[in-house]
């Protein structure tokens with residue numbers, strides 16, 4: 001479920017749920033909810049696993065590239081081996097950039113949700129949470 005915050009200046013902020021699997025439960029035990037705490041917990045978990053992917057990816061790339069290079073080197077020409085490795089490296093750089101962007105976005109959302117939970121503001125602007133059940137109240 002999406003957490004929606006309305007800022008005093010009229011801006012709407014939306015924080016979509018990061019729930020990956022449908023059988024996954026929120027922190028409170030419900031299948032889906034609008035609890036700020038649950039959303040914060042979820043954003044924290046998602047952004048840290050994204051960060052972990054970003055950290056692990058270069059190591060994986062080096063290992064994969066080395067393995068491919070040595071296997072390919074045995075049977076293929078050096079130029080072709082280098083080509084395959086280059087494709088792997090370029091692909092992983094694109095992946096890393098994507099993961100990094102996602103991690104930054106999640107961390108930004110996490111920061112805003114935490115700020116709202118503590119001060120009822122988003123980037124210093126007073127805000128309130130909108131609920132589906134009593135919309136616009």
Ligand SMILES: [Zn+2]
Pocket residue numbers: 026027028029030032033034035038
């Ligand atoms: Zn909840």
